[in-house]
Amino acid sequence: MALFREQADVSVRPAVPGDEVAITDVQLAAWRATHADVVGAEVLAGLDPSALHERWRAAIVRPPTPEHRVLTACEGATVVGFAAVAPLPAAPGPPPAGPGGELVALEVAPGSRRTGHASRLLAAVVDGLRQDGGEHLVAWVLDGDTARGQFLRSAGLGPDGAVRQLATGMVVDRSAPDGSPAVERTVSEHRWSAAI
Template sequence: MEHALIRPAVPDDAEAIGRIHVAVWQHAYAGLLPQQALDELDPVARGAWWRKGLITGAASAWVAVRGGEIVGFAGAGPAVGEPEITQLYTLYVLPEHHGTGVAGPLTAAASGDGPALFNVLDGNARAIRFYEKIGFRFDGHTSTERLFGIEVVEHRMIRD
C-alpha cells in the first residue's frame, strides 16, 4: 500500500474531515457513548464546523491523503492550562486504514516531537494501544466530561 501524503488541511478539506470525524466517532465510540447520539451525528454539520474553523484560524489540522482521498486527520495546539505542552486534540483515521501506518505520521505532524499530551476516553482500548506504541504513557490524571448527556471519564496520556 502506498504511503500517505501528510499535509496541512485547507478549507476545501472540511467536507472530508467532517465525514471522517463522524465515521470514526461512530466506529470507535460504539458501546462507549449512547448509540442514538452517535447515529444522529451529522457529517455535513461537522464539515461546516471544520470549514469555519479552518477559514478563521480557530482550528487547524493535518490530513493524510492516500490515493487522492483524505483518509485521516489530526489537530493539536497548546494544552489547556499548560501552553508549553502540545495537546493532541484530534486523531481520526478511517477504520479501513487502521494499521496501515497513517496515524503515526499524522500524530508527528500535528504534535511535533516535543512534550505532548492526549486525553483518551475510558474504554477506548484501540486508541490506548496505539498511543502507548508511539511513546505516550498514562500520567495518572483523569477528568470527567459530559458528552451526549452522560458523564465520561478521560485519562491523560503524555509523551515526554
C-alpha cells in the same frame, strides 16, 4: 516476470478548505466504529454533519492561533485521516512543565486503519510542535478505547493521572418504565502525555 504490488501514494499535509467534508466523514465513521458502546449509538446518530463541517471549516480557515493546526492523511488525493492540535490548555491534574500541544483529534477511517496513517499524522504533529518550541504533547483517551491507548503507548505517551468527565447529551434509559425522564450520559477520558 516480476510481480509488482501497487501501493497508494500516502502523505500528510495541512488541511485546506474543502477538506471539512472528508474530515467529518472520517470522524463520524471512526467514532461509530470505535465509540458506539461507550458514547452511545443514539448519541452518535444524532450528530449533525453540517454543524461538524462548519466547525472543521472554521478550524481550517480561521484557526484561533497559529499553533492550532489541522492535518490530513491522504491515500493519493483521498483524505483517509486527520489530526488536530492546539496549544496546551489549563487542564485538570498537574500540567506538563513547559510549552507544548494537545492532540485534540486523531482519527483514521476504519477501512484505512493499521496502514501507518495514524503514525504519520502523529509524527507530523510532533514535528510541528517542536518547530514551535514545544516540549510536551498531551492526548485524551476515552474509557474503553484500548486501541488508542496501545497506539499512544507505542508512541511513547502514557497516562499522567488526569481524568475528565464529558457529557455526551441526554439519553432515554430504555430499561426504565415508560415515562422516566431522560438522563445525561457522561464518559471519562484519561490524559496521556510525553516529553517530545
